Amino acid sequence: MANVLAVLEVRNAVLRKGAAELLAAARRIADASGGTVDALICSVGPVSGSDGLGAAGADRVLTAQHAVFANYCPDGMAATVATLTNAYRAVVVAATATGKDLAPRIAARIGAPCAMDVTVVDSRGESIRVVRPVYAGKALQTVDLAGTAVVAVRPGAYAAVPAGKAGTPAVVTVPAFTKRLDVTGIRTSDKAALDVAEARVVISGGRGLGDPKHFALLEELAAAFGGEAAVGASRAVVDAGWAEHGAQVGQTGKTVSPELYIAVGISGAIQHLAGMRTAKVIVAINRDKDAPIFKIADYGIVGDLFEVVPALTAAVRVAKAH
Amino acid sequence: MAGSAEYTGVDFYDVDGLLSEEERAVRDTVRSWVDEQLMPVIGECYIEGRFPRQLIPGMAELGLFGANLPEEYGCAGLNNVAYGLIMQELERGDSGIRSFASVQGALVMYPIFTFGSDEQKKHWLPRLAAGTDIGCFGLTEPDFGSNPGGMITTARETADGWLLNGVKMWITNGSQATVAIIWAKTGDINDVNSIRGFIVPASTPGYTGKDQKGKLSLRASDTSEIHLQDVHLPKNAILPKSGGIKSPLMCLTQARYGIAWGAVGAAMACYDEARRYAISRIMFGKPIGQTQIQQQRLADMLTEVTKAQLLVLQLGRLKDQGKATPARVSLAKRNNVSAACDIAREARRLLGANGILVEYHSMRHLANLESVYTYEGTHDMHSLILGQEITGLGAF
Amino acid sequence: MKIAVCLRRVPDTTAKIVIAGSGTVIDETGVKFVPNPYDEYAIEAALSLKEKAGGGETVVVALGGDAVQETMRTALAMGIDRGVHLHGTPSPDGLENARVLAEHLRGAGYDVMLFGKFAVDDCGQQTGAMVAELLELPCATAVTKLDIAAGRATVEREVEGGIEQAACALPAVFTCDKGLNNPRLPSLKGIMAAKKKPLEVTPVAPGAGSVTVAALALPPERAAGRIVGEGAAAVPALMQLLTTEAKVI
Numbered sequence: 001m002a003n004v005l006a007v008l009e010v011r012n013a014v015l016r017k018g019a020a021e022l023l024a025a026a027r028r029i030a031d032a033s034g035g036t037v038d039a040l041i042c043s044v045g046p047v048s049g050s051d052g053l054g055a056a057g058a059d060r061v062l063t064a065q066h067a068v069f070a071n072y073c074p075d076g077m078a079a080t081v082a083t084l085t086n087a088y089r090a091v092v093v094a095a096t097a098t099g100k101d102l103a104p105r106i107a108a109r110i111g112a113p114c115a116m117d118v119t120v121v122d123s124r125g126e127s128i129r130v131v132r133p134v135y136a137g138k139a140l141q142t143v144d145l146a147g148t149a150v151v152a153v154r155p156g157a158y159a160a161v162p163a164g165k166a167g168t169p170a171v172v173t174v175p176a177f178t179k180r181l182d183v184t185g186i187r188t189s190d191k192a193a194l195d196v197a198e199a200r201v202v203i204s205g206g207r208g209l210g211d212p213k214h215f216a217l218l219e220e221l222a223a224a225f226g227g228e229a230a231v232g233a234s235r236a237v238v239d240a241g242w243a244e245h246g247a248q249v250g251q252t253g254k255t256v257s258p259e260l261y262i263a264v265g266i267s268g269a270i271q272h273l274a275g276m277r278t279a280k281v282i283v284a285i286n287r288d289k290d291a292p293i294f295k296i297a298d299y300g301i302v303g304d305l306f307e308v309v310p311a312l313t314a315a316v317r318v319a320k321a322h
Numbered sequence: 323m324a325g326s327a328e329y330t331g332v333d334f335y336d337v338d339g340l341l342s343e344e345e346r347a348v349r350d351t352v353r354s355w356v357d358e359q360l361m362p363v364i365g366e367c368y369i370e371g372r373f374p375r376q377l378i379p380g381m382a383e384l385g386l387f388g389a390n391l392p393e394e395y396g397c398a399g400l401n402n403v404a405y406g407l408i409m410q411e412l413e414r415g416d417s418g419i420r421s422f423a424s425v426q427g428a429l430v431m432y433p434i435f436t437f438g439s440d441e442q443k444k445h446w447l448p449r450l451a452a453g454t455d456i457g458c459f460g461l462t463e464p465d466f467g468s469n470p471g472g473m474i475t476t477a478r479e480t481a482d483g484w485l486l487n488g489v490k491m492w493i494t495n496g497s498q499a500t501v502a503i504i505w506a507k508t509g510d511i512n513d514v515n516s517i518r519g520f521i522v523p524a525s526t527p528g529y530t531g532k533d534q535k536g537k538l539s540l541r542a543s544d545t546s547e548i549h550l551q552d553v554h555l556p557k558n559a560i561l562p563k564s565g566g567i568k569s570p571l572m573c574l575t576q577a578r579y580g581i582a583w584g585a586v587g588a589a590m591a592c593y594d595e596a597r598r599y600a601i602s603r604i605m606f607g608k609p610i611g612q613t614q615i616q617q618q619r620l621a622d623m624l625t626e627v628t629k630a631q632l633l634v635l636q637l638g639r640l641k642d643q644g645k646a647t648p649a650r651v652s653l654a655k656r657n658n659v660s661a662a663c664d665i666a667r668e669a670r671r672l673l674g675a676n677g678i679l680v681e682y683h684s685m686r687h688l689a690n691l692e693s694v695y696t697y698e699g700t701h702d703m704h705s706l707i708l709g710q711e712i713t714g715l716g717a718f
Numbered sequence: 719m720k721i722a723v724c725l726r727r728v729p730d731t732t733a734k735i736v737i738a739g740s741g742t743v744i745d746e747t748g749v750k751f752v753p754n755p756y757d758e759y760a761i762e763a764a765l766s767l768k769e770k771a772g773g774g775e776t777v778v779v780a781l782g783g784d785a786v787q788e789t790m791r792t793a794l795a796m797g798i799d800r801g802v803h804l805h806g807t808p809s810p811d812g813l814e815n816a817r818v819l820a821e822h823l824r825g826a827g828y829d830v831m832l833f834g835k836f837a838v839d840d841c842g843q844q845t846g847a848m849v850a851e852l853l854e855l856p857c858a859t860a861v862t863k864l865d866i867a868a869g870r871a872t873v874e875r876e877v878e879g880g881i882e883q884a885a886c887a888l889p890a891v892f893t894c895d896k897g898l899n900n901p902r903l904p905s906l907k908g909i910m911a912a913k914k915k916p917l918e919v920t921p922v923a924p925g926a927g928s929v930t931v932a933a934l935a936l937p938p939e940r941a942a943g944r945i946v947g948e949g950a951a952a953v954p955a956l957m958q959l960l961t962t963e964a965k966v967i
């Protein structure tokens with residue numbers, strides 16, 4: 001029986017988005033062998049957004065409360081999870097910046113293998129089988145993890161599935177631990193309100209924008225999507241200083257799997273394609289009809305982005321207003 | 323656009339396998355530098371007719387100047403193959419940048435190293451290696467190009483030094499140089515054996531350098547006229563070990579060696595651009611690279627690139643053994659520059675209308691290579707050098 | 719200050735990936751190998767920390783076969799003082815490799831141990847943090863800012879929607895992200911000096927671990943898309959497709 005522990009992420013007493021998707025992935029492993037799924041929340045006190053976890057697939061919702069969890073505390077979380085893992089075949093986290101930081105720490109503490117950025121999870125006999133993009137998305141690796149495994153599931157890989165589980169609350173004790181790293185806080189960078197790795201819609205700009213100030217066009221289009229879109233950038237423009245590195249999509253930037261990816265003025269260098277080819281739907285807007293981006297885009301518009309993007313922004317606004 | 327896909331070189335015959343680890347490392351460093359520093363600005367510089375001066379400190383820091391000269395003078399002490407690879411990679415970017423490095427290293431540092439006194443070497447070489455001094459090489463005159471032995475610039479010995487008079491033309495880096503190696507006759511105007519080299523600081527009264535305008539080639543390189551009017555120099559300005567026309571010709575052999583490598587770089591850039599374009603450009607419903615004519619073009623280009631690569635590599639190995647005779651260097655300069663010109667022209671043509679844009683590189687290389695074809699001994703002069711070597715009969 | 723940089727040899731990011739006959743690894747023929755790009759940030763961080771401290775020692779540590787020495791010499795050419803080559807075949811289980819590295823780093827007196835955020839080949843993203851756990855040392859991953867003063871480090875790292883700030887005492891482990899610095903190119907003199915720098919070889923044998931690679935495959939080609947139209951006039955048609963066919967709006 002493969003019981004699974006899903007370690008959820010909390011920031012400022014609010015559950016981070018993606019918990020339901022992570023529980024869906026956890027259920028996939030558990031259900032294959034009649035196992036259960038527990039969600040773990042490490043926090044100072046009550047966490048908003050945690051009510052629906054039963055419905056999203058948690059048989060139990062474990063809470064570990066400690067003053068140290070006011071900020072992300074990898075040492076405290078890893079220590080807490082390590083006390084629980086005997087009961088589980090898999091520990092799953094979302095492959096966010098925080099999840100990717102936490103997963104290997106847990107794995108090292110419990111002597112388990114760790115698989116990052118997983119897009120498919122399955123249980124397979126005594127192993128957990130996962131598929132993960134390697135070579136920055138240029139290949140897919142299928143790996144079997146024996147024993148207890150720590151798996152970081154890429155955001156967007158699984159959609160939330162209503163499961164109607166009990167979500168029975170339970171309390172977990174935080175063991176004694178040494179706080180080696182002291183996270184002092186998060187400075188919100190005004191630009192990256194929504195991260196490209198998290199957004200449902202990503203609109204990326206490349207050299208075709210011609211000037212950094214034209215990113216404003218993309219910001220407007222993102223705004224038309226009403227808070228579910230983020231603005232990304234190609235490596236060329238990040239290297240040129242037009243956009244922050246945090247917005248870079250591609251091999252040495254972020255790998256994203258949004259539902260909708262709109263590439264504006266991006267030719268489609270192989271390094272860029274590696275970072276967004278797993279998007280559900282790709283739209284390309286480019287003046288050059290021979291640009292490689294059109295080879296992988298589902299829908300393309302050949303034309304001047306300075307005309308097409310504002311028209312699209314207006315159309316999205318109208319669609320969203322309905 | 324042309325620059326969107328990263329350049330990874332051309333190596334059809336595993337020539338890489340013939341290079342040592344350090345040689346490859348040197349090549350990779352310079353290639354990265356060209357990608358990061360030169361490629362983003364070269365188009366603009368070319369259009370504006372401006373040498374990217376801001377890159378000089380970075381080039382010096384990498385050790386690109388006089389890289390085959392010994393470490394005791396602040397140089398990298400590389401072998402000649404590694405030196406050649408530097409020239410190849412610089413010229414992959416632009417012939418103008420390679421010209422700058424060639425002049426600084428082979429035409430300024432080399433003569434000081436070879437014909438200079440210990441004092442001159444200790445004073446000048448580290449400063450030139452560090453790029454704090456920029457040099458130029460003044461041999462050609464308005465009326466004496468292929469035949470520099472006919473020069474009429476003179477150096478007359480005075481009580482306390484030398485007095486130089488004359489005009490030099492087509493001098494790379496001439497206007498921005500802080501120091502010039504000037505070749506002048508110290509004796510009778512018909513006596514080629516009286517030609518000696520002088521180290522002339524550009525600040526010396528009577529020395530003026532001004533850019534030649536209207537160039538349609540090597541636009542990202544300064545080419546200048548130098549006027550020497552009653553230029554007084556101290557006694558120790560002369561390169562003591564220089565003597566006769568042979569001395570500047572020895573410098574040219576050094577520079578030509580680097581040019582033979584540089585031409586390979588330009589040819590590789592053009593071939594690479596043409597290949598990518600042929601695959602991605604769709605016409606009549608299929609890539610143009612799927613037509614026999616363009617395939618033949620590419621096959622010819624790749625063949626010539628590969629031959630040129632093997633030629634310079636063996637020349638480099640010979641040079642490291644002291645066997646790179648002037649005639650052997652002539653053969654490589656002559657063949658590789660000519661092949662590069664052909665490749666650049668064919669690449670430009672394959673690119674159609676896009677081929678005339680500065681966003682693509684082939685036309686810039688093509689225009690540049692026309693200068694390279696002419697300077698450092700025209701193609702014809704190298705035919706004559708080889709002809710003399712073959713027959714023993716001078717036909718100049 | 720004594721600083722270790724753990725380095726990995728990876729295929730150049732521009733390399734075309736071809737799957738080998740075994741179906742579990744890539745075909746390495748003709749593939750150019752380079753230092754992992756994120757490790758270059760670690761190398762640069764080590765060099766600039768040493769320069770700032772005005773002294774100390776930087777050591778590059780790499781696990782792998784013979785070929786990894788060439789990659790190590792790139793680090794030496796950039797200015798790292800010496801190398802330790804842990805000669806052995808890396809395990810597909812990152813924890814086993816972390817154990818080997820931790821064993822070497824333990825008790826070697828390093829104040830700072832640097833890694834890349836991840837290696838661009840297997841994208842494991844785990845070695846640094848695992849090594850820290852095994853050594854029971856503080857660790858910050860994917861740092862974009864690293865300041866060291868008076869035996870303490872303050873770091874910044876990108877998280878979704880912001881920049882996380884953290885601090886810890888030394889010795890500590892950091893994994894480096896793009897944005898931390900601009901790695902220098904090895905100078906030509908550095909390349910010549912690299913072959914004279916000490917490079918010590920220690921045989922190691924990472925365990926088999928609990929990971930088996932079952933398959934490696936190229937991602938499915940995306941079905942060829944279509945050009946909806948030209949210019950702003952095509953926007954209504956695009957919207958129609960996005961709402962009714964793709965159902966993403």
Ligand SMILES: Cc1cc2nc3c(=O)[nH]c(=O)nc-3n(C[C@H](O)[C@H](O)[C@H](O)COP(=O)(O)OP(=O)(O)OC[C@H]3O[C@@H](n4cnc5c(N)ncnc54)[C@H](O)[C@@H]3O)c2cc1C
Pocket residue numbers: 425459460461462465466467468469491492493494495540545693696697698699700701702703717718
């Ligand atoms: C961009 C650029 C940069 C340069 N930089 C420098 C520099 O830094 N320092 C320097 O000293 N010089 C420099 N030069 C000058 C260069 O070396 C000369 O241009 C070259 O030697 C040719 O001389 P010329 O232009 O006077 O041509 P000419 O000698 O007049 O030749 C004209 C034509 O006649 C042919 N020809 C000449 N003699 C014969 C013959 N006997 N038989 C058959 N054909 C013949 C030539 O091949 C050529 O086709 C530079 C030139 C250029 C274009």
